[in-house]
Amino acid sequence: MAELITADMVIHDVVTKHPETVKVFHGHGLPCTACAVGSRESIAGGARTHRLPPEKLDLLLKDLNAAIKGEPVSVAPKKAPVGRGIPLTMASGSGRKIKHVIAVMSGKGGVGKSLVTGLLAVSLRRQGYRVGVLDADITGPSMARMFGLSAKPTMLPDNRIRPVESRGGIKVISMNMFLGEESDPVIWRGPMVAKAIQQFYSDVEWDQLDFLLVDLPPGTSDAPLTVMQAVVPDGVVIVSSPQLLATMVVKKCINMVRHLKGTIIGVVENMAYFETPSGERYEIFGPSQGAELVAITGAPLLAQLPIDPQVAALCDAGRVEEYESSAYQLLAENFLNTLKIKR
Ligand SMILES: Nc1ncnc2c1ncn2[C@@H]1O[C@H](COP(=O)(O)OP(=O)(O)O)[C@@H](O)[C@H]1O
Ligand SMILES: [Mg+2]
Known part of the structure:
Protein backbone atom coordinates (compact mmCIF):
# COMPACT_ATOMS: atom_id res chain seq x y z
CA MET A 1 0.00 0.00 0.00
CA ALA A 2 1.31 3.47 -0.85
CA GLU A 3 2.17 5.62 2.16
CA LEU A 4 0.03 8.66 2.80
CA ILE A 5 1.35 12.06 1.76
CA THR A 6 1.08 14.52 4.65
CA ALA A 7 1.60 18.28 5.00
CA ASP A 8 4.85 17.92 6.93
CA MET A 9 6.61 16.06 4.13
CA VAL A 10 9.33 17.84 2.19
CA ILE A 11 8.18 18.68 -1.34
CA HIS A 12 11.43 17.52 -2.84
CA ASP A 13 11.11 14.09 -1.24
CA VAL A 14 7.55 13.74 -2.46
CA VAL A 15 8.31 14.62 -6.08
CA THR A 16 11.42 12.46 -6.06
CA LYS A 17 9.45 9.44 -4.92
CA HIS A 18 6.34 10.23 -6.92
CA PRO A 19 7.23 12.25 -10.05
CA GLU A 20 3.57 12.21 -11.05
CA THR A 21 2.84 14.66 -8.23
CA VAL A 22 4.79 17.50 -9.91
CA LYS A 23 1.79 18.28 -12.10
CA VAL A 24 -0.54 18.24 -9.12
CA PHE A 25 1.60 20.77 -7.25
CA HIS A 26 1.71 22.88 -10.37
CA GLY A 27 -2.04 22.58 -10.90
CA HIS A 28 -2.63 23.84 -7.36
CA GLY A 29 -0.60 26.98 -7.95
CA LEU A 30 2.73 25.85 -6.59
CA PRO A 31 4.80 26.20 -9.77
CA CYS A 32 8.01 26.99 -7.95
CA THR A 33 7.93 23.63 -6.23
CA ALA A 34 7.90 22.01 -9.61
CA CYS A 35 10.98 23.91 -10.71
CA ALA A 36 12.71 23.06 -7.48
CA VAL A 37 12.62 26.56 -6.05
CA GLY A 38 11.42 26.11 -2.52
CA SER A 39 11.29 22.36 -2.98
CA ARG A 40 13.14 21.91 0.26
CA GLU A 41 10.18 23.25 2.14
CA SER A 42 7.45 21.08 3.57
CA ILE A 43 4.17 20.95 1.68
CA ALA A 44 2.60 23.12 4.39
CA GLY A 45 5.50 25.59 4.07
CA GLY A 46 5.14 25.73 0.29
CA ALA A 47 1.42 26.30 0.66
CA ARG A 48 2.10 29.20 3.04
CA THR A 49 4.63 30.75 0.66
CA HIS A 50 2.08 30.63 -2.11
CA ARG A 51 -0.71 31.83 0.17
CA LEU A 52 -2.88 28.77 -0.19
CA PRO A 53 -5.78 28.92 2.31
CA PRO A 54 -6.10 25.88 4.63
CA GLU A 55 -8.96 24.34 2.68
CA LYS A 56 -6.92 24.52 -0.51
CA LEU A 57 -4.04 22.80 1.26
CA ASP A 58 -6.39 19.99 2.24
CA LEU A 59 -7.50 19.70 -1.36
CA LEU A 60 -3.89 19.63 -2.55
CA LEU A 61 -3.11 16.79 -0.14
CA LYS A 62 -6.20 14.90 -1.26
CA ASP A 63 -5.14 15.24 -4.89
CA LEU A 64 -1.55 14.26 -4.17
CA ASN A 65 -2.73 11.08 -2.50
CA ALA A 66 -5.13 10.42 -5.36
CA ALA A 67 -2.37 10.94 -7.92
CA ILE A 68 -0.03 8.40 -6.35
CA LYS A 69 -2.82 5.84 -6.39
CA GLY A 70 -3.52 6.61 -10.03
CA GLU A 71 -6.95 8.04 -9.18
CA PRO A 72 -8.41 11.18 -10.81
CA VAL A 73 -7.52 14.55 -9.30
CA SER A 74 -9.66 17.70 -8.96
CA VAL A 75 -7.37 20.11 -10.85
CA ALA A 76 -6.57 19.83 -14.53
CA PRO A 77 -2.98 18.73 -14.15
CA LYS A 78 -1.21 21.45 -16.04
CA LYS A 79 1.87 20.53 -17.93
CA ALA A 80 4.92 21.06 -15.75
CA PRO A 81 7.19 23.85 -16.99
CA VAL A 82 9.58 22.64 -19.68
CA GLY A 83 12.84 21.32 -18.34
CA ARG A 84 11.63 21.64 -14.80
CA GLY A 85 10.06 19.41 -12.28
CA ILE A 86 13.15 17.29 -12.45
CA PRO A 87 13.55 15.96 -8.97
CA LEU A 88 17.12 16.78 -8.04
CA THR A 89 18.93 13.82 -6.65
CA MET A 90 21.16 15.73 -4.29
CA ALA A 91 18.82 16.25 -1.44
CA SER A 92 18.23 12.69 -0.40
CA GLY A 93 15.33 11.64 1.74
CA SER A 94 16.77 11.33 5.20
CA GLY A 95 19.56 13.85 5.13
CA ARG A 96 21.08 16.01 2.48
CA LYS A 97 24.40 14.83 1.19
N1 LIG B 1 42.21 40.61 -6.00
C1 LIG B 1 42.78 40.34 -7.18
N2 LIG B 1 44.09 40.56 -7.37
C2 LIG B 1 44.66 40.31 -8.56
N3 LIG B 1 44.03 39.82 -9.63
C3 LIG B 1 42.72 39.56 -9.50
C4 LIG B 1 42.02 39.82 -8.28
N4 LIG B 1 40.73 39.47 -8.46
C5 LIG B 1 40.63 39.02 -9.72
N5 LIG B 1 41.81 39.08 -10.36
C6 LIG B 1 42.09 38.68 -11.74
O1 LIG B 1 41.17 39.37 -12.56
C7 LIG B 1 40.71 38.51 -13.60
C8 LIG B 1 39.19 38.38 -13.50
O2 LIG B 1 38.85 37.66 -12.33
P1 LIG B 1 37.77 36.49 -12.34
O3 LIG B 1 37.76 35.88 -10.99
O4 LIG B 1 37.98 35.60 -13.50
O5 LIG B 1 36.47 37.39 -12.55
P2 LIG B 1 34.95 36.96 -12.85
O6 LIG B 1 34.79 35.52 -12.51
O7 LIG B 1 34.16 37.88 -11.96
O8 LIG B 1 34.74 37.26 -14.28
C9 LIG B 1 41.44 37.19 -13.43
O9 LIG B 1 42.55 37.16 -14.25
C10 LIG B 1 41.85 37.21 -11.96
O10 LIG B 1 43.00 36.43 -11.73
MG1 LIG C 1 34.44 33.91 -13.85
Whole structure:
Protein backbone atom coordinates (compact mmCIF):
# COMPACT_ATOMS: atom_id res chain seq x y z
CA MET A 1 0.00 0.00 0.00
CA ALA A 2 1.31 3.47 -0.85
CA GLU A 3 2.17 5.62 2.16
CA LEU A 4 0.03 8.66 2.80
CA ILE A 5 1.35 12.06 1.76
CA THR A 6 1.08 14.52 4.65
CA ALA A 7 1.60 18.28 5.00
CA ASP A 8 4.85 17.92 6.93
CA MET A 9 6.61 16.06 4.13
CA VAL A 10 9.33 17.84 2.19
CA ILE A 11 8.18 18.68 -1.34
CA HIS A 12 11.43 17.52 -2.84
CA ASP A 13 11.11 14.09 -1.24
CA VAL A 14 7.55 13.74 -2.46
CA VAL A 15 8.31 14.62 -6.08
CA THR A 16 11.42 12.46 -6.06
CA LYS A 17 9.45 9.44 -4.92
CA HIS A 18 6.34 10.23 -6.92
CA PRO A 19 7.23 12.25 -10.05
CA GLU A 20 3.57 12.21 -11.05
CA THR A 21 2.84 14.66 -8.23
CA VAL A 22 4.79 17.50 -9.91
CA LYS A 23 1.79 18.28 -12.10
CA VAL A 24 -0.54 18.24 -9.12
CA PHE A 25 1.60 20.77 -7.25
CA HIS A 26 1.71 22.88 -10.37
CA GLY A 27 -2.04 22.58 -10.90
CA HIS A 28 -2.63 23.84 -7.36
CA GLY A 29 -0.60 26.98 -7.95
CA LEU A 30 2.73 25.85 -6.59
CA PRO A 31 4.80 26.20 -9.77
CA CYS A 32 8.01 26.99 -7.95
CA THR A 33 7.93 23.63 -6.23
CA ALA A 34 7.90 22.01 -9.61
CA CYS A 35 10.98 23.91 -10.71
CA ALA A 36 12.71 23.06 -7.48
CA VAL A 37 12.62 26.56 -6.05
CA GLY A 38 11.42 26.11 -2.52
CA SER A 39 11.29 22.36 -2.98
CA ARG A 40 13.14 21.91 0.26
CA GLU A 41 10.18 23.25 2.14
CA SER A 42 7.45 21.08 3.57
CA ILE A 43 4.17 20.95 1.68
CA ALA A 44 2.60 23.12 4.39
CA GLY A 45 5.50 25.59 4.07
CA GLY A 46 5.14 25.73 0.29
CA ALA A 47 1.42 26.30 0.66
CA ARG A 48 2.10 29.20 3.04
CA THR A 49 4.63 30.75 0.66
CA HIS A 50 2.08 30.63 -2.11
CA ARG A 51 -0.71 31.83 0.17
CA LEU A 52 -2.88 28.77 -0.19
CA PRO A 53 -5.78 28.92 2.31
CA PRO A 54 -6.10 25.88 4.63
CA GLU A 55 -8.96 24.34 2.68
CA LYS A 56 -6.92 24.52 -0.51
CA LEU A 57 -4.04 22.80 1.26
CA ASP A 58 -6.39 19.99 2.24
CA LEU A 59 -7.50 19.70 -1.36
CA LEU A 60 -3.89 19.63 -2.55
CA LEU A 61 -3.11 16.79 -0.14
CA LYS A 62 -6.20 14.90 -1.26
CA ASP A 63 -5.14 15.24 -4.89
CA LEU A 64 -1.55 14.26 -4.17
CA ASN A 65 -2.73 11.08 -2.50
CA ALA A 66 -5.13 10.42 -5.36
CA ALA A 67 -2.37 10.94 -7.92
CA ILE A 68 -0.03 8.40 -6.35
CA LYS A 69 -2.82 5.84 -6.39
CA GLY A 70 -3.52 6.61 -10.03
CA GLU A 71 -6.95 8.04 -9.18
CA PRO A 72 -8.41 11.18 -10.81
CA VAL A 73 -7.52 14.55 -9.30
CA SER A 74 -9.66 17.70 -8.96
CA VAL A 75 -7.37 20.11 -10.85
CA ALA A 76 -6.57 19.83 -14.53
CA PRO A 77 -2.98 18.73 -14.15
CA LYS A 78 -1.21 21.45 -16.04
CA LYS A 79 1.87 20.53 -17.93
CA ALA A 80 4.92 21.06 -15.75
CA PRO A 81 7.19 23.85 -16.99
CA VAL A 82 9.58 22.64 -19.68
CA GLY A 83 12.84 21.32 -18.34
CA ARG A 84 11.63 21.64 -14.80
CA GLY A 85 10.06 19.41 -12.28
CA ILE A 86 13.15 17.29 -12.45
CA PRO A 87 13.55 15.96 -8.97
CA LEU A 88 17.12 16.78 -8.04
CA THR A 89 18.93 13.82 -6.65
CA MET A 90 21.16 15.73 -4.29
CA ALA A 91 18.82 16.25 -1.44
CA SER A 92 18.23 12.69 -0.40
CA GLY A 93 15.33 11.64 1.74
CA SER A 94 16.77 11.33 5.20
CA GLY A 95 19.56 13.85 5.13
CA ARG A 96 21.08 16.01 2.48
CA LYS A 97 24.40 14.83 1.19
CA ILE A 98 25.47 18.41 0.67
CA LYS A 99 25.16 20.48 3.78
CA HIS A 100 25.46 23.96 2.27
CA VAL A 101 25.01 25.03 -1.33
CA ILE A 102 26.43 28.53 -1.71
CA ALA A 103 26.29 30.56 -4.91
CA VAL A 104 28.84 33.27 -5.66
CA MET A 105 27.44 36.10 -7.71
CA SER A 106 28.57 39.38 -9.23
CA GLY A 107 26.82 41.97 -11.31
CA LYS A 108 29.26 41.66 -14.16
CA GLY A 109 32.32 39.77 -15.34
CA GLY A 110 35.89 40.52 -14.38
CA VAL A 111 35.11 41.47 -10.79
CA GLY A 112 36.87 38.42 -9.39
CA LYS A 113 33.89 36.19 -8.73
CA SER A 114 35.69 33.06 -9.88
CA LEU A 115 38.78 33.97 -7.95
CA VAL A 116 36.77 34.49 -4.76
CA THR A 117 34.95 31.17 -5.33
CA GLY A 118 38.24 29.33 -5.86
CA LEU A 119 40.01 30.86 -2.89
CA LEU A 120 37.06 30.45 -0.56
CA ALA A 121 37.05 26.77 -1.54
CA VAL A 122 40.78 26.54 -0.83
CA SER A 123 40.48 28.23 2.58
CA LEU A 124 37.57 26.00 3.63
CA ARG A 125 39.37 22.89 2.43
CA ARG A 126 42.48 23.84 4.42
CA GLN A 127 40.30 23.85 7.50
CA GLY A 128 39.31 20.27 6.78
CA TYR A 129 35.89 20.80 5.23
CA ARG A 130 34.72 18.68 2.32
CA VAL A 131 34.34 21.12 -0.52
CA GLY A 132 33.04 20.96 -4.08
CA VAL A 133 33.11 23.65 -6.76
CA LEU A 134 30.48 23.72 -9.47
CA ASP A 135 31.54 26.02 -12.29
CA ALA A 136 28.15 27.13 -13.57
CA ASP A 137 29.70 29.63 -15.96
CA ILE A 138 29.18 27.29 -18.90
CA THR A 139 30.29 29.68 -21.64
CA GLY A 140 33.15 31.23 -19.66
CA PRO A 141 34.46 28.43 -17.45
CA SER A 142 37.54 29.08 -15.35
CA MET A 143 37.69 26.56 -12.52
CA ALA A 144 39.52 23.73 -14.29
CA ARG A 145 42.26 26.16 -15.28
CA MET A 146 42.51 27.74 -11.85
CA PHE A 147 42.98 24.37 -10.14
CA GLY A 148 45.23 23.06 -12.94
CA LEU A 149 42.90 20.18 -13.78
CA SER A 150 43.09 18.66 -17.22
CA ALA A 151 41.65 15.19 -16.55
CA LYS A 152 38.21 14.38 -17.89
CA PRO A 153 35.54 13.48 -15.35
CA THR A 154 34.88 9.73 -15.16
CA MET A 155 31.52 8.54 -16.42
CA LEU A 156 29.94 6.11 -13.98
CA PRO A 157 27.16 3.63 -14.67
CA ASP A 158 23.68 5.23 -15.03
CA ASN A 159 25.28 8.24 -16.73
CA ARG A 160 26.46 9.64 -13.44
CA ILE A 161 29.58 11.79 -13.52
CA ARG A 162 32.43 11.71 -11.04
CA PRO A 163 33.94 15.18 -10.46
CA VAL A 164 37.68 15.68 -10.84
CA GLU A 165 39.57 16.09 -7.59
CA SER A 166 42.17 18.81 -7.16
CA ARG A 167 45.54 18.16 -5.54
CA GLY A 168 44.15 19.53 -2.30
CA GLY A 169 41.06 17.31 -2.44
CA ILE A 170 38.47 19.78 -3.76
CA LYS A 171 35.92 18.23 -6.11
CA VAL A 172 35.52 20.30 -9.24
CA ILE A 173 33.25 20.18 -12.23
CA SER A 174 33.66 22.66 -15.07
CA MET A 175 32.64 22.81 -18.71
CA ASN A 176 36.31 22.96 -19.77
CA MET A 177 36.70 19.37 -18.69
CA PHE A 178 34.30 18.27 -21.38
CA LEU A 179 35.81 20.23 -24.26
CA GLY A 180 38.33 18.82 -26.72
CA GLU A 181 40.56 21.85 -26.40
CA GLU A 182 40.47 24.33 -23.55
CA SER A 183 40.12 27.13 -26.07
CA ASP A 184 37.11 25.56 -27.81
CA PRO A 185 34.23 27.99 -27.55
CA VAL A 186 30.92 26.91 -26.07
CA ILE A 187 28.41 28.41 -28.45
CA TRP A 188 25.25 27.04 -26.98
CA ARG A 189 21.90 28.65 -26.73
CA GLY A 190 20.06 29.11 -23.44
CA PRO A 191 18.29 25.74 -23.19
CA MET A 192 21.52 23.80 -23.77
CA VAL A 193 23.27 25.84 -21.10
CA ALA A 194 20.39 25.19 -18.72
CA LYS A 195 20.60 21.45 -19.39
CA ALA A 196 24.34 21.39 -18.70
CA ILE A 197 23.83 23.18 -15.38
CA GLN A 198 21.11 20.75 -14.37
CA GLN A 199 23.45 17.88 -15.12
CA PHE A 200 26.36 19.42 -13.24
CA TYR A 201 24.12 19.62 -10.26
CA SER A 202 22.01 16.51 -10.27
CA ASP A 203 24.00 14.00 -12.35
CA VAL A 204 27.34 14.59 -10.67
CA GLU A 205 28.27 12.22 -7.88
CA TRP A 206 29.21 14.93 -5.38
CA ASP A 207 28.97 12.55 -2.48
CA GLN A 208 29.10 13.96 1.03
CA LEU A 209 30.10 17.62 1.05
CA ASP A 210 30.12 20.33 3.68
CA PHE A 211 30.07 23.03 1.01
CA LEU A 212 29.25 23.13 -2.66
CA LEU A 213 30.33 26.51 -4.01
CA VAL A 214 28.64 27.47 -7.24
CA ASP A 215 30.42 29.98 -9.46
CA LEU A 216 27.51 31.68 -11.21
CA PRO A 217 27.73 33.14 -14.69
CA PRO A 218 28.26 36.92 -14.50
CA GLY A 219 25.41 39.38 -14.48
CA THR A 220 21.73 39.14 -13.73
CA SER A 221 20.53 37.79 -17.06
CA ASP A 222 19.03 34.49 -18.03
CA ALA A 223 22.08 32.34 -17.28
CA PRO A 224 22.54 33.16 -13.56
CA LEU A 225 18.77 33.05 -13.13
CA THR A 226 18.69 29.53 -14.57
CA VAL A 227 21.37 28.41 -12.15
CA MET A 228 19.65 29.97 -9.15
CA GLN A 229 16.46 28.12 -10.05
CA ALA A 230 18.15 24.80 -10.77
CA VAL A 231 20.44 24.78 -7.78
CA VAL A 232 18.38 26.64 -5.14
CA PRO A 233 21.36 27.80 -3.08
CA ASP A 234 21.07 28.08 0.70
CA GLY A 235 22.91 31.36 0.51
CA VAL A 236 24.45 33.79 -1.93
CA VAL A 237 27.76 35.64 -1.61
CA ILE A 238 27.92 38.82 -3.68
CA VAL A 239 31.28 39.96 -5.00
CA SER A 240 31.70 43.63 -5.80
CA SER A 241 34.54 46.03 -6.42
CA PRO A 242 34.93 49.68 -5.43
CA GLN A 243 33.97 51.05 -8.82
CA LEU A 244 31.04 48.68 -9.28
CA LEU A 245 28.84 50.23 -6.64
CA ALA A 246 28.56 53.47 -8.58
CA THR A 247 26.64 51.56 -11.23
CA MET A 248 23.35 49.82 -10.65
CA VAL A 249 24.73 46.32 -11.02
CA VAL A 250 25.09 45.46 -7.35
CA LYS A 251 21.55 46.57 -6.74
CA LYS A 252 20.38 44.40 -9.62
CA CYS A 253 22.09 41.41 -8.00
CA ILE A 254 20.39 42.09 -4.71
CA ASN A 255 17.02 42.47 -6.36
CA MET A 256 17.45 39.23 -8.25
CA VAL A 257 18.31 37.28 -5.09
CA ARG A 258 15.36 38.82 -3.26
CA HIS A 259 13.05 38.10 -6.14
CA LEU A 260 14.05 34.44 -5.94
CA LYS A 261 13.55 34.49 -2.17
CA GLY A 262 17.22 33.71 -1.68
CA THR A 263 19.41 34.81 1.20
CA ILE A 264 22.44 37.04 0.81
CA ILE A 265 24.84 35.74 3.42
CA GLY A 266 27.55 38.28 2.81
CA VAL A 267 29.35 40.64 0.49
CA VAL A 268 32.98 40.64 -0.56
CA GLU A 269 34.71 43.74 -1.81
CA ASN A 270 37.41 42.61 -4.20
CA MET A 271 40.27 44.74 -5.53
CA ALA A 272 39.69 47.07 -2.61
CA TYR A 273 43.29 48.26 -2.39
CA PHE A 274 46.89 47.55 -3.33
CA GLU A 275 49.50 47.21 -0.65
CA THR A 276 53.16 47.93 -1.30
CA PRO A 277 55.83 45.71 0.23
CA SER A 278 56.43 48.43 2.81
CA GLY A 279 52.78 48.31 3.86
CA GLU A 280 51.39 51.44 2.21
CA ARG A 281 47.85 51.03 0.92
CA TYR A 282 46.54 52.57 -2.25
CA GLU A 283 42.86 52.48 -3.15
CA ILE A 284 43.41 52.20 -6.89
CA PHE A 285 39.79 51.82 -7.92
CA GLY A 286 38.55 54.54 -5.61
CA PRO A 287 37.61 54.59 -1.95
CA SER A 288 36.24 51.44 -0.37
CA GLN A 289 32.49 51.03 -0.55
CA GLY A 290 32.28 48.34 2.10
CA ALA A 291 30.01 50.26 4.43
CA GLU A 292 27.61 51.12 1.65
CA LEU A 293 27.54 47.52 0.45
CA VAL A 294 26.50 46.46 3.93
CA ALA A 295 23.86 49.18 4.06
CA ILE A 296 22.21 48.22 0.80
CA THR A 297 22.36 44.44 1.21
CA GLY A 298 21.75 44.24 4.91
CA ALA A 299 24.36 41.47 4.88
CA PRO A 300 27.78 41.48 6.53
CA LEU A 301 30.99 42.43 4.75
CA LEU A 302 32.94 39.19 4.70
CA ALA A 303 36.20 40.60 3.36
CA GLN A 304 37.98 43.41 1.59
CA LEU A 305 40.50 41.76 -0.65
CA PRO A 306 43.61 43.44 -2.03
CA ILE A 307 44.75 43.49 -5.62
CA ASP A 308 47.58 41.00 -5.63
CA PRO A 309 49.47 40.23 -8.85
CA GLN A 310 50.71 37.00 -7.28
CA VAL A 311 47.24 35.55 -6.97
CA ALA A 312 46.46 36.31 -10.61
CA ALA A 313 49.70 34.60 -11.66
CA LEU A 314 48.98 31.50 -9.54
CA CYS A 315 45.44 31.26 -10.96
CA ASP A 316 46.77 31.46 -14.50
CA ALA A 317 49.29 28.72 -13.69
CA GLY A 318 46.64 26.40 -12.20
CA ARG A 319 48.16 26.69 -8.75
CA VAL A 320 45.50 28.55 -6.81
CA GLU A 321 45.86 26.09 -3.94
CA GLU A 322 49.38 27.34 -3.23
CA TYR A 323 48.24 30.87 -2.48
CA GLU A 324 48.63 32.03 1.11
CA SER A 325 46.96 35.20 2.30
CA SER A 326 45.53 36.36 5.58
CA ALA A 327 42.79 38.29 3.74
CA TYR A 328 41.34 35.05 2.34
CA GLN A 329 41.70 33.26 5.63
CA LEU A 330 39.65 36.01 7.22
CA LEU A 331 37.11 35.68 4.41
CA ALA A 332 36.64 31.99 5.24
CA GLU A 333 36.42 32.68 8.97
CA ASN A 334 33.79 35.36 8.51
CA PHE A 335 31.93 33.14 6.08
CA LEU A 336 31.79 30.31 8.62
CA ASN A 337 30.79 32.70 11.40
CA THR A 338 27.98 34.07 9.29
CA LEU A 339 26.69 30.56 8.80
CA LYS A 340 27.29 30.00 12.53
CA ILE A 341 29.45 27.00 11.93
CA LYS A 342 31.73 26.17 14.80
CA ARG A 343 34.61 23.83 14.17
N1 LIG B 1 42.21 40.61 -6.00
C1 LIG B 1 42.78 40.34 -7.18
N2 LIG B 1 44.09 40.56 -7.37
C2 LIG B 1 44.66 40.31 -8.56
N3 LIG B 1 44.03 39.82 -9.63
C3 LIG B 1 42.72 39.56 -9.50
C4 LIG B 1 42.02 39.82 -8.28
N4 LIG B 1 40.73 39.47 -8.46
C5 LIG B 1 40.63 39.02 -9.72
N5 LIG B 1 41.81 39.08 -10.36
C6 LIG B 1 42.09 38.68 -11.74
O1 LIG B 1 41.17 39.37 -12.56
C7 LIG B 1 40.71 38.51 -13.60
C8 LIG B 1 39.19 38.38 -13.50
O2 LIG B 1 38.85 37.66 -12.33
P1 LIG B 1 37.77 36.49 -12.34
O3 LIG B 1 37.76 35.88 -10.99
O4 LIG B 1 37.98 35.60 -13.50
O5 LIG B 1 36.47 37.39 -12.55
P2 LIG B 1 34.95 36.96 -12.85
O6 LIG B 1 34.79 35.52 -12.51
O7 LIG B 1 34.16 37.88 -11.96
O8 LIG B 1 34.74 37.26 -14.28
C9 LIG B 1 41.44 37.19 -13.43
O9 LIG B 1 42.55 37.16 -14.25
C10 LIG B 1 41.85 37.21 -11.96
O10 LIG B 1 43.00 36.43 -11.73
MG1 LIG C 1 34.44 33.91 -13.85
